[in-house]
Amino acid sequence: MEWTAAREVGYPVIEKQHRLVAILAQVLANMNKPDGRAALLDAYSQLADYASMHFAMEEELMAERRYPGALEHKRAHAELASTVRALEAELKAGKQMIVIGSKTVFFLQTWIRDHVQKTDREFAKFLSAGQKAA
Numbered sequence: 658m659e660w661t662a663a664r665e666v667g668y669p670v671i672e673k674q675h676r677l678v679a680i681l682a683q684v685l686a687n688m689n690k691p692d693g694r695a696a697l698l699d700a701y702s703q704l705a706d707y708a709s710m711h712f713a714m715e716e717e718l719m720a721e722r723r724y725p726g727a728l729e730h731k732r733a734h735a736e737l738a739s740t741v742r743a744l745e746a747e748l749k750a751g752k753q754m755i756v757i758g759s760k761t762v763f764f765l766q767t768w769i770r771d772h773v774q775k776t777d778r779e780f781a782k783f784l785s786a787g788q789k790a791a
């Protein structure tokens with residue numbers, strides 16, 4: 658079942674999504690506040706943690722199972738990591754929080770829709786198909 662496969666990737670897709678939505682909410686709640694900068698920087702460090710933990714887990718499993726979509730999936734992971742670093746750098750360079758915050762919100766919404774809900778699910782399906790065949 659997809660549930661089992663998703664657990665194998667770390668934890669269920671729904672929990673992964675919750676974590677990202679919580680970070681997204683933190684950005685939304687703070688990007689308009691004059692003292693919101695620290696909360697935005699904290700959101701980027703949470704995203705970096707999230708990336709290093711879950712991406713490594715997924716990528717290890719992709720290699721182990723010889724997942725045919727591994728290259729493209731890994732490229733998407735690298736893109737999230739570099740986008741987060743770029744946004745953080747822009748904020749640190751003094752760009753307006755509202756501008757960087759809006760970019761971050763848009764990026765995370767797109768990531769949840771295109772990666773967590775599609776790319777990660779495809780991988781989970783591949784894993785569950787393998788489990789059934791074994």
Ligand SMILES: [Fe+2]
Pocket residue numbers: 715730734772776777
């Ligand atoms: Fe992924």
